Amino acid sequence: MTAENGTPDPHEPPVHPVTGLDEVVHQRVRLGILAIAHEARRVEFGYLRTQLDLTAGNLSKHLSVLETAGLVEIEKGYAGRRGRTWITLTAAGAAALAEEIERLKLLITRLETTDTPEDR
Amino acid sequence: MTTDAVPPAGDPHRLLSDVRALARQVRLDQRVTWVALLVLAVVTFAAIPFDWYSLNADCGSASAWIKDVNGGSMCHITGRGAMFYWPPALLLAYTAIAVYAARVARARGVGVRALPYAITGAALTVVLFIGAWLLWRMYFASHPAPTHPFPYWVMLLDRLAAPWGAIGVALLVLARLERNVALLLFTVGYLAVVLVPINFGWHPSWGYRGILGAFLPQQIINGTVLLLGAVGFAVARRGRR
Numbered sequence: 001m002t003a004e005n006g007t008p009d010p011h012e013p014p015v016h017p018v019t020g021l022d023e024v025v026h027q028r029v030r031l032g033i034l035a036i037a038h039e040a041r042r043v044e045f046g047y048l049r050t051q052l053d054l055t056a057g058n059l060s061k062h063l064s065v066l067e068t069a070g071l072v073e074i075e076k077g078y079a080g081r082r083g084r085t086w087i088t089l090t091a092a093g094a095a096a097l098a099e100e101i102e103r104l105k106l107l108i109t110r111l112e113t114t115d116t117p118e119d120r
Numbered sequence: 121m122t123t124d125a126v127p128p129a130g131d132p133h134r135l136l137s138d139v140r141a142l143a144r145q146v147r148l149d150q151r152v153t154w155v156a157l158l159v160l161a162v163v164t165f166a167a168i169p170f171d172w173y174s175l176n177a178d179c180g181s182a183s184a185w186i187k188d189v190n191g192g193s194m195c196h197i198t199g200r201g202a203m204f205y206w207p208p209a210l211l212l213a214y215t216a217i218a219v220y221a222a223r224v225a226r227a228r229g230v231g232v233r234a235l236p237y238a239i240t241g242a243a244l245t246v247v248l249f250i251g252a253w254l255l256w257r258m259y260f261a262s263h264p265a266p267t268h269p270f271p272y273w274v275m276l277l278d279r280l281a282a283p284w285g286a287i288g289v290a291l292l293v294l295a296r297l298e299r300n301v302a303l304l305l306f307t308v309g310y311l312a313v314v315l316v317p318i319n320f321g322w323h324p325s326w327g328y329r330g331i332l333g334a335f336l337p338q339q340i341i342n343g344t345v346l347l348l349g350a351v352g353f354a355v356a357r358r359g360r361r
Contacts, residue, residue, distance in 0.1 A: 036146055040230040043231065047230060
């Protein structure tokens with residue numbers, strides 16, 4: 001897609017935003033987890049469950065995917081006698097979230113500019 | 121409860137709006153606006169007796185801060201008691217707000233957002249208020265007593281560095297941290313009230329009590345604005361639930 005000197009080739013068609021989407025992040029629940037963790041800085045498992053309306057098992061699976069990808073850190077502890085799990089966004093997670101949002105915006109722009117009345 | 125990896129057509133809009141809605145909900149859950157305003161209102165009202173009894177108006181002296189235009193007399197007004205009340209009271213207030221914010225955030229399951237506000241508030245108390253007080257002391261120790269009122273901009277800076285002004289500046293930080301436009305607008309209004317003094321006509325020509333009384337309405341107004349703000353934000357929060 002780029003010329004030999006590393007600059008984009010003007011004759012090549014521009015890359016479609018969909019090609020750059022990260023499958024780990026580009027998923028409604030996981031994107032929600034990243035968005036909440038980014039805003040909250042540190043978020044408890046129960047809060048994520050309530051906000052995303054998920055079962056504990058389903059949320060655990062998504063968190064596991066994000067943790068394996070290095071996008072979140074999971075920390076288990078206690079509040080009194082109650083066990084609590086806290087989720088923190090890593091630097092890679094914050095970057096992935098920002099990139100995903102940027103690509104979504106690009107995709108929306110692309111859809112809006114190429115959407116003709118006949119398509120509708 | 122879906123695990124769709126590829127969204128159906130039109131979903132980028134939904135994904136983005138979902139992300140924004142979730143972020144907004146988190147911000148709402150992290151807010152401690154009304155508690156901060158309530159604590160600051162209590163501190164402001166509690167200051168009234170301290171400031172009232174510690175103010176000293178020397179109307180027989182040649183030195184002058186306030187000139188009675190009608191009578192032509194000069195009064196030198198000092199309030200050292202404020203130094204013993206405001207710094208510890210504000211530091212205690214910011215500590216209380218920080219502790220409350222941390223407890224509420226932990227209970228709700230989110231991180232604390234208001235801690236930098238409490239730190240900024242405490243730092244402003246120390247730097248602005250104590251710094252301004254020391255500057256005034258140093259100025260009057262090395263300069264003859266002024267015979268005319270200070271320029272408007274000096275008094276404006278003085279009011280900004282006073283406890284009520286410092287409270288407003290710190291609230292701007294809270295508005296930024298909470299991304300709270302309503303709080304930003306409220307703080308701008310509060311600062312306008314603080315920086316443009318309101319006087320109901322209590323005048324030095326009314327004598328000693330009149331001079332001291334000239335400070336009272338402003339303090340009551342500052343406290344009332346903060347209290348009304350606390351009530352307003354509490355009601356708004358309740359309405360959102």
